[in-house]
Amino acid sequence: MSARALSVLKEVDTVAGYTTYIDLIRDLVADKNIIATAMKKEVDRVKAAIDTALFGKSCAIVSSGDPGIYAMAGLALEICKERQIPVFSPQKDRSNEHALRVEVVPGIPALSSGASLLGAPLTHDFACISLSDLLTPWKIIENRIECAVKADFVMVIFNPKSKKRDWQLRKTMEIALKYRDKNTPVGIVKNAMRKSQDVRVVSLSELADADVDMLTTVFIGSTQSARYRDFMYTPRGYSGKYTMD
Incomplete structure (x- = not known):
């Protein structure tokens, strides 16, 4: 906090x-x-x-x-x-x-704490989407996913799966695979900065079978996102303008 x-x-x-x-x-x-x-x-x-x-x-x-x-x-x-x-x-x-x-006190959202544990997946443009359809109809959520993936945003997924709502994450993966390579890195962070913290990076094709719950934040990489050793990152574009070695 x-x-x-x-x-x-x-x-x-x-x-x-x-x-x-x-x-x-x-x-x-x-x-x-x-x-x-x-x-x-x-x-x-x-x-x-x-x-x-x-x-x-x-x-x-x-x-x-x-x-x-x-x-x-x-x-x-x-x-x-x-x-x-x-x-x-x-x-x-x-x-x-x-x-x-009334004071709205800023906190540290899971998209920030989770990203820091993964490395730097949000260095470039990203979209944040919740898969919970308790308050938002799934048709609207699905359209937002389609638009975000098609526009090549990194996607931060909140509320990916609950006990009663277990199919939306697979659907998200299927939509993403229409525009992304199956080996696109996906960061999975559970209980960021808390007890029982768990941080993993899997490929997009493995996402639907990953162990996630309501305390998990999912980071689906863009076409530019990559892995390096223990980290996941998204280039900002420096390599196109500067020598990196």
């Missing part, structure tokens, strides 16, 4: 989040009031956090990685807008107004 995130956790009265994420920071928030809910209860816990703040208590909504990437920052602002709650950002001095101060 970022230094600012750690500072905020120390300052607030209440911490709200998905139970699994709360468990990751139990030692940091032992003296705080806790709002913890299960999966698919995102709206309930964000509403509870907002209500806590409206009653005058500071509250942090924690997410995995960065709160603005497939996480709760957008939902919190969406609910505030729906309920017409006056809010202001820390960049604006409105401390005398009757409004909630």
Whole structure:
């Protein structure tokens, strides 16, 4: 987590989040009031956090990685807008107004931590796509995959597979193989920077059979991505302009 995130956790009265994420920071928030809910209860816990703040208590909504990437920052602002709650950002001095101060604290998303463990797969343009169709229809996701692969982006795949949703990753591989060589490197990072961390690089043709879950981030290389010893990287284009030896 970022230094600012750690500072905020120390300052607030209440911490709200998905139970699994709360468990990751139990030692940091032992003296705080806790709002913890299960999966698919995102709206309930964000509403509870907002209500806590409206009653005058500071509250942090924690997410995995960065709160603005497939996480709760957008939902919190969406609910505030729906309920017409006056809010202001820390960049604006409105401390005398009757409004909630809302700060979105940057974190370290899995696309950054996972990429660093692999080497440098995101040195050039990339697209980030979630395979979860709980909130986004699969047809839209599939179209985004097709466009990203056809445009030769490196693809970062979030939420690649769950217990009830196990076919989308194979479909993603099949789409990618229409435009990529079967030996294209694919980085697989599970539990980045956490206990049970696992980092592997496989070929694109092996992706569908790889051991992945909801705590895994998948990096599908572009046509330029390569492997060197333990690392996966994507050239920026320097070799076309400069001598590399």
